[in-house]
Amino acid sequence: MSANTMETSTSTAAATAIVAGGERTSWKDVVFSPRYGGLAALLLVVLATPLFIDGVYQFDMAILVMINAAVVIALNLLVGYAGQVSLGHAAFFGLGGYATAILTTRYEWPSLLALGAGVVLVVAIAAVIARPILRLKGYYLAMATLGLGMIIYLIITQESWLTGGPDGTSVAPLEVYGYAVYDEIVWYWLLAALVVVMYWLALNIIDSPVGRALRALHGSEIAADNSGIDVNHYKTVVFVLSAGVAALMGGLYAFYSGFIAPSTAGFMHSIELVVMVVLGGMASLVGSVVGAVLMTLLPQYLVVLSEYEWLVYGLVLMLVMIFMPRGLVPTLHGLIRRVTG
Amino acid sequence: MGEFLQYLVTGITIGSTFALVALGFCLVYNASGIINFAQGDFVMVGGMSAVFIMASGVPMGLALFLAVVVGGLAGVLLYKGGIQPATNAEPIQLIIITVGAALFLRGVAQVVWGTGYFSLPTFTGDEPIRFLGVVMVPQSFWVIGVTVAIVAALGLFFTRTRLGKAVLATSYNRDAATLMGIDTSMVLLLSFGLAGALGAVAGVIVAPITFAHYEMGIMFGLKGFVAAVLGGLGSFVGAVAGALILGITEAMMAGYISSDYKDAVAFVLILLILFFMPSGLFGRRGVERV
Amino acid sequence: MSMLRIESLTKQFGGLRAIEDLSFDVREGEVHSVIGPNGAGKTTLFNLITGVYQPTSGRVLLDGQDLSGKAVHQRSALGMSRTFQNLQLCLNMTARENVMLGGHLGLPGSLFSSLLRLPHLTRADRRCRARAAELMDYVGLGDYVDRDTTAMPYGALKRLEIARALAANPKLLLLDEPAAGLNANETAAIEHLIRGLCQEGVTVILVEHDMKLVMNISAHIVALNYGQKLAEGTAQEIRNHPEVIAAYLGAAA
Ligand SMILES: Nc1ncnc2c1ncn2[C@@H]1O[C@H](COP(=O)(O)OP(=O)(O)O)[C@@H](O)[C@H]1O
Ligand SMILES: [Mg+2]
Numbered sequence: 001m002s003a004n005t006m007e008t009s010t011s012t013a014a015a016t017a018i019v020a021g022g023e024r025t026s027w028k029d030v031v032f033s034p035r036y037g038g039l040a041a042l043l044l045v046v047l048a049t050p051l052f053i054d055g056v057y058q059f060d061m062a063i064l065v066m067i068n069a070a071v072v073i074a075l076n077l078l079v080g081y082a083g084q085v086s087l088g089h090a091a092f093f094g095l096g097g098y099a100t101a102i103l104t105t106r107y108e109w110p111s112l113l114a115l116g117a118g119v120v121l122v123v124a125i126a127a128v129i130a131r132p133i134l135r136l137k138g139y140y141l142a143m144a145t146l147g148l149g150m151i152i153y154l155i156i157t158q159e160s161w162l163t164g165g166p167d168g169t170s171v172a173p174l175e176v177y178g179y180a181v182y183d184e185i186v187w188y189w190l191l192a193a194l195v196v197v198m199y200w201l202a203l204n205i206i207d208s209p210v211g212r213a214l215r216a217l218h219g220s221e222i223a224a225d226n227s228g229i230d231v232n233h234y235k236t237v238v239f240v241l242s243a244g245v246a247a248l249m250g251g252l253y254a255f256y257s258g259f260i261a262p263s264t265a266g267f268m269h270s271i272e273l274v275v276m277v278v279l280g281g282m283a284s285l286v287g288s289v290v291g292a293v294l295m296t297l298l299p300q301y302l303v304v305l306s307e308y309e310w311l312v313y314g315l316v317l318m319l320v321m322i323f324m325p326r327g328l329v330p331t332l333h334g335l336i337r338r339v340t341g
Numbered sequence: 342m343g344e345f346l347q348y349l350v351t352g353i354t355i356g357s358t359f360a361l362v363a364l365g366f367c368l369v370y371n372a373s374g375i376i377n378f379a380q381g382d383f384v385m386v387g388g389m390s391a392v393f394i395m396a397s398g399v400p401m402g403l404a405l406f407l408a409v410v411v412g413g414l415a416g417v418l419l420y421k422g423g424i425q426p427a428t429n430a431e432p433i434q435l436i437i438i439t440v441g442a443a444l445f446l447r448g449v450a451q452v453v454w455g456t457g458y459f460s461l462p463t464f465t466g467d468e469p470i471r472f473l474g475v476v477m478v479p480q481s482f483w484v485i486g487v488t489v490a491i492v493a494a495l496g497l498f499f500t501r502t503r504l505g506k507a508v509l510a511t512s513y514n515r516d517a518a519t520l521m522g523i524d525t526s527m528v529l530l531l532s533f534g535l536a537g538a539l540g541a542v543a544g545v546i547v548a549p550i551t552f553a554h555y556e557m558g559i560m561f562g563l564k565g566f567v568a569a570v571l572g573g574l575g576s577f578v579g580a581v582a583g584a585l586i587l588g589i590t591e592a593m594m595a596g597y598i599s600s601d602y603k604d605a606v607a608f609v610l611i612l613l614i615l616f617f618m619p620s621g622l623f624g625r626r627g628v629e630r631v
Numbered sequence: 632m633s634m635l636r637i638e639s640l641t642k643q644f645g646g647l648r649a650i651e652d653l654s655f656d657v658r659e660g661e662v663h664s665v666i667g668p669n670g671a672g673k674t675t676l677f678n679l680i681t682g683v684y685q686p687t688s689g690r691v692l693l694d695g696q697d698l699s700g701k702a703v704h705q706r707s708a709l710g711m712s713r714t715f716q717n718l719q720l721c722l723n724m725t726a727r728e729n730v731m732l733g734g735h736l737g738l739p740g741s742l743f744s745s746l747l748r749l750p751h752l753t754r755a756d757r758r759c760r761a762r763a764a765e766l767m768d769y770v771g772l773g774d775y776v777d778r779d780t781t782a783m784p785y786g787a788l789k790r791l792e793i794a795r796a797l798a799a800n801p802k803l804l805l806l807d808e809p810a811a812g813l814n815a816n817e818t819a820a821i822e823h824l825i826r827g828l829c830q831e832g833v834t835v836i837l838v839e840h841d842m843k844l845v846m847n848i849s850a851h852i853v854a855l856n857y858g859q860k861l862a863e864g865t866a867q868e869i870r871n872h873p874e875v876i877a878a879y880l881g882a883a884a
Contacts, residue, residue, distance in 0.1 A: 085433055132616040138432060139376050143570045144615050147608035150563070154605040201746050208745035208752060209731075209738040209759075212724070216732050219721025223729075226681065226719070228707035228736035228799060237742055267559070271440055278437055283723070311448025317441030322427045325434045 028340065032333060035203055038286045042199055046192040050185070059184035061300060063256060066191040067249050069292035070198045072276045073285060074245035077202060079274060080282035081211065082238045083218025084134060085142045087270050088149025089246055092122045094265020095152055096247025097254035098163055101171040106162075111175045115251040122247035123240055130236040146267065153265045168261030171254045187256055194252075195289075198245070202285055214238055215283070279320055281327030290329050343474030348596040349589060354481045354550075356588020357488035358384075361543035362565025363572065363580035364495065365536035371512030371575050372532035375435045379419055379443040381562020382450075383540025387412040388553035389450055391545045392459040401462070409541045415446065416537020420530050443558065450555040461548035484546045491542060492581060499577075508532060512575070560604065567607040571614055572623050579623030586610075586622075634659040634834050635680070635803060640689035642675055642858075649675040651858040652689070657803075657836060657851075662829055664837045664845045666869075667855035668878065673838040674716055676855070677805050680836075681713055682706045693803070708736055712801035714792040716808045716838075726775045726783060726791055730763035731756075733798030759798075766794040771820055786817050793824065804828065805836045810844055822848055846870065854878075 031037040049062055071093060078084050099118030103109040109117070133144050156163050163169055174181040181187060205211050213234050216224035225231050254260040263269060272295060280291020298316065302309040324331040362380055369377045391408035395401060423438045430438065463480045470477050498505040511518040511528045519525050543561065544553070551557070568587050572579025587607055595603045614622060633656035642650040649672045657663045665673050678684040680691050682703040691698045693709055701709075712733070720729055738759055744752045764776050770790040775783055783791065789809060796804055806825070810818045822844050825835055829848075839845050845852065846866045854861040854875045862872040869875055 079433070085436070087436075136615055136619055139574060140570065140615055140619065140621075142376070142436065143566065144612060146563070147567070147611045147615075150608040151605055151612070154602065154608075158601045204748040205742070205745050208748070209735055209740055209756060210742055210745040212728060212732055213735060213740070215723055215728075216721050219723045220719045222683070222715070223719040223721055223732065223795070225683075225703040226707060226713060227732045227795065228704045229732075230702075230704045241742075267563070274433075275437055275440075278433055282433070307452050308448065310444050311452060314441045314443070314445030314448055318423050318438050318445065321430065321434045321438045321441065322423065325427065325430045 028337075032336075034285050035207070039196075039200065039203070041286070042196060042289060046196060050188060056184055059188055061297065063184065063187050063191055065293050065296045066188075066195045067253050067256070068273070068276060068296050069195050069289045070191070071246050071249045071273060072280070072288040072292045073195075073198050073202050074242040075273055076277045076280075076282065076285065076288045077205065077214065078238050078242040079277050080284065080288075081206065081218065082214040082235065084235060084239065085138075085274070086145040086239075086242075087142050087267070087274065088145040088147070088152070089242065089273050090267070090269035091149035091152035091265045092126065092243040092246035093250035093253070093269070093273075094156060094260070094262070095122050095125070096250030097171075097260040097264055098156060098169070098250075099247075100251035101169050101254045101260050102162060104172045105170065111172070111255065115248070115255070118251045119244050119247045123244045126240045126243035127236065130239045131232060134232065134235040134239060146270070149265070149270050150267060153262060153267065156265050157262045163262070166262060168259055170259050171257075173258065174252075174255035181255070191252070199285060199289070206285070210234070210237075218283075275317060279317075279327055281329035281331075284327065284329045284333075287327050287329035291327070294328075344596065346473060346475045348592045350475055350477055350481065351596075352589030352592030353585060354484050354588070355591060356568075356585040357484050358543045358547050358561070359564050359568045359588055360488055360581045360584035361491065361539050362561050363568035363584045364492075364577060365539040366565055366569040367572075367575055367577055367580045368508075368532045368536045368539070370569070372508065372529050373424065375424065375432075375439065376566065377419070377442075377533075377536065378436060378439040378562060378566075379446060379558075380536060380540055380565055381560070382443045382446040382558035383412050383415055383537045384544040384547075384561040385450060385553070385555060385558035386415050386446060386537075387541025387544025388461070388548040388557060389454050389459065389544070389555065390541070391548055392461050392553050393454055395461065401464070405545050408545050409538050412541020412544065413534045413538035416533040416535070416540075417530060419537070420533035424529070424533070425526070443562070447555055447558065454555065456555055458552040458554050459548075460552050461545075463549040478550070480546075480549045484550070487542065487546050491539070495577065504531070564607050567611045570611060570621055573621035576621075576623045579621065583622065633657060634694060635836070636692040636695075637676075637680070638690050638692065640676075640679055640691065641687045642672075642679055642684060643687040648858050650679065650686075653855075653858070653860055654689075655853050655860065655863055657834060659802075659834050660829065660832050661850035662825060662835045662837055662848045664839060664849040664852045665855060666839070666842075666845060666852060667861070670857075671855040672858040673855060674807055675858075677713060677807055677836075677838065680706075680805065681711060707799060710800075710802040711805065712796040712799045712803070713805035714789070714796050714807055714809060716811070718788050718792060720780055720788060720791060720795075722780050724780060726772065726778050726780050727760065727763045727767065729780060729791055730766055730794045730798050731759050733795035734759040734762065736799055763794070763798060766797050767791070769797070770794045770824060786813050789813065790821075793821075797828075801833065803834045803836070805838075807838045808840065809837070810839055810841045818844060 053059060053062060075086070075089055078086060096118040099121050100114045103114035103117055104111060129148060133141065133148065136144050157166050181190070213224060213229045216227070216229060217231060217234060221231050250264065253264070276291035276295045277288060279295060280289070281287025299309065299313065302312055305312055362384060365380045365383065366377065369375055387408050390411040391405055394404040394407050399407065419442050423442050427434065427438055463478070464483050465479050467478065470479060499509050507518070507523045508528050508531065510521065511523055511525050515525055564587060568584035569580045571583030571586060587610065590610060591603055591606045594606045635657040637653055637655050640650055640653045641648065653676070665676060667673055675684065679686050682698065682701055693711065698706055721732065738755050739752050767773060767776050770793050772787055772790055772794060775787055780788070789812070793806070793809060810821050813821065818841060825837065825848055829835060837845065837849065849866055852866060852869045853863045854869055854872070856878045861878060862869055862875050
């Protein structure tokens with residue numbers, strides 16, 4: 001790091017010589033990389049899980065985990081990678097679910113068309129709202145997304161003639177080419193495939209110039225802007241993308257459970273989603289899956305604590321954030337790297 | 342006209358409780374840069390404590406006072422147990438910590454007091470008072486009066502006392518305050534404690550009007566937050582103004598249009614304000630420095 | 632030919648005029664320095680040129696094109712790139728990724744090709760990766776290529792910003808106090824670097840307090856005080872300008 005280095009360097013600023021990627025990669029980098037180790041582990045878990053679980057209840061849990069995982073992977077792009085907090089994402093999930101429910105049961109649209117319409121509706125809303133909302137930063141952004149979510153939630157609760165109000169509404173089963181999907185096993189494989197594809201697509205985004213631009217929004221908007229990155233454009237893209245995925249999963253959730261209630265769009269659900277992102281690990285795709293697994297299953301186990309459920313749940317959130325602020329997966333990854341040198 | 346005045350009074354009453362919550366948000370935000378999502382649950386702690394302390398035979402005045410003390414303790418506990426140990430956490434982690442604290446408080450309330458709805462007797466009877474065609478329950482006077490008194494007391498505290506000035510100095514510039522010999526962790530503790538007590542006061546004075554319930558804190562918290570952001574997040578005057586604007590708008594909406602969307606008023610208002618004035622009504626405007 | 636033209640530029644912050652009716656030209660391929668005491672408005676000038684701030688009045692032209700109303704990223708796309716007095720790096724990325732960020736404009740940026748990881752994109756990105764390492768080597772950061780940004784010393788971070796700016800292949804490079812906080816060796820390295828860039832045809836606008844560095848490499852100097860142009864000319868002319876000596880050099884000498 002001295003003048004010498006520069007003098008001996010023959011390359012120039014204008015040079016564009018291509019050096020073949022000759023980087024050293026150790027087996028550890030491969031095992032711990034989200035692309036190889038992470039994807040392999042995900043595939044393995046998804047393929048092996050049906051061998052170990054049994055009965056409607058356990059499949060139901062697995063399916064809910066995967067629905068959440070898909071939402072959280074996309075939300076992590078927004079919150080973890082791009083650093084834009086959203087405390088209203090459940091509203092997109094709920095809206096997708098309700099659109100699907102209403103279009104199929106009330107207007108008898110074909111399943112896939114209704115599902116698609118729900119996604120399009122949410123994407124349109126997200127695209128319109130993205131510019132003004134993402135101009136805001138920090139707590140102002142948190143407040144605005146929270147407000148947007150609450151408005152959508154309140155509309156869903158109030159417009160009973162359309163939504164069934166606080167009691168929720170039932171949904172016709174998913175029907176593809178005349179075949180109605182009821183079976184838990186079918187749902188399991190459908191969602192498993194979806195989660196794996198979602199993980200892979202998210203990984204591709206992250207490993208691309210777009211992903212770098214997203215992380216730059218988190219790191220320094222000024223640096224991003226100055227590097228020719230259209231900050232507003234990328235914020236909009238990732239916001240709309242994550243909203244669209246939430247809507248898609250909301251629609252599938254509605255089909256799967258045959259019923260949808262306003263709480264799916266509510267503030268607490270939004271918080272749960274963000275908790276999954278942060279607890280698993282911001283800017284960690286493996287973390288998103290881990291966060292979804294833990295935070296979907298934890299309340300199920302806490303039920304045995306009956307009235308102590310919320311107390312313990314709150315305590316767990318606090319303790320994990322105090323002792324592992326980066327989230328489980330990055331913290332563990334760091335530990336392992338330190339131990340194995 | 343009478344109708345209008347009636348709604349106005351209702352709005353000011355409810356706005357007053359929002360103001361206390363919003364002031365709690367501001368205190369904590371100024372001292373620590375944290376938005377405390379458990380702020381609304383301090384309201385619940387105050388209301389529920391008052392109900393149960395009174396039920397155990399303690400005279401009303403003392404019970405109300407003790408309930409406020411419990412709220413203050415909850416604030417101190419939150420700082421000691423959740424905020425202080427979380428060194429170098431980013432805003433999003435702090436959001437989750439305080440959300441965790443909110444759920445924890447709610448959980449404790451559920452275990453200790455159950456999930457029922459409880460009411461507190463009004464402080465001084467139920468005989469409505471009429472003037473200028475407006476009907477007011479005496480408790481409304483209490484709500485407004487207590488809020489005015491507290492705002493005044495806070496004003497004196499910040500401008501006349503050493504401690505208050507230390508809190509203000511810390512909120513302007515923590516490092517400079519430390520250099521001046523101010524014990525900033527003490528200031529933080531005080532701010533959380535005060536925020537807890539403020540929330541509890543709100544809980545105590547509204548419990549006779551609305552019911553006390555272990556989940557009552559959610560909406561109070563969200564609306565207090567809206568009021569604080571409306572006022573520019575961190576400005577005390579702004580917070581009170583934001584709270585009154587919110588309370589009055591809600592009451593007008595419920596009175597003249599429909600009460601179906603009463604709760605949505607806060608969120609529509611905040612979106613509009615943020616879209617057109619990104620730093621709130623009273624926030625400092627300015628360009629980001631590079 | 633003048634590449635950049637500043638035309639009666641004024642920027643007002645409330646009651647304060649940070650830049651007042653400032654005009655000058657920057658010729659292509661030269662090092663053009665802007666000097667002045669702290670608070671003179673140098674960084675504000677950079678912010679006006681790059682589009683971070685909108686001027687109160689006046690305009691900036693690049694190759695004769697009026698830049699008014701153009702956003703920062705659009706100006707970057709026209710070939711200007713800068714470094715910051717207060718570091719603006721992404722601490723959530725490795726050093727190399729920060730440099731690759733600078734090469735963003737040269738890469739396919741569509742979401743679709745990213746989603747499917749189309750070959751032309753991975754190829755371009757791999758090139759960008761390799762070039763980032765070269766550039767880091769060029770600015771003397773060869774040892775830091777895959778380090779975390781948080782693990783690098785201040786002097787290295789300043790040069791990392793230069794590498795990032797270069798990754799965009801700028802025709803106009805704006806450096807805001809690149810030698811501040813650096814030791815004599817490092818400053819010499821910066822001087823060498825700027826000279827090299829200049830030979831490649833990059834036009835440089837330099838804001839710097841190190842007078843030795845400024846006098847050594849500048850073809851042209853503008854001296855600012857309280858946002859106004861005090862003097863303009865060659866190093867020789869500035870050095871002997873009585874008002875500059877009084878306002879700035881005098882205090883330092
Ligand atoms: N965003 C801003 N808002 C208000 N005043 C500013 C802003 N940016 C710069 N200034 C003021 O403009 C003047 C010039 O600042 P600056 O350009 O940073 O000076 P220099 O870089 O020459 O030291 C200073 O008085 C500074 O306080
Ligand atoms: Mg400067």
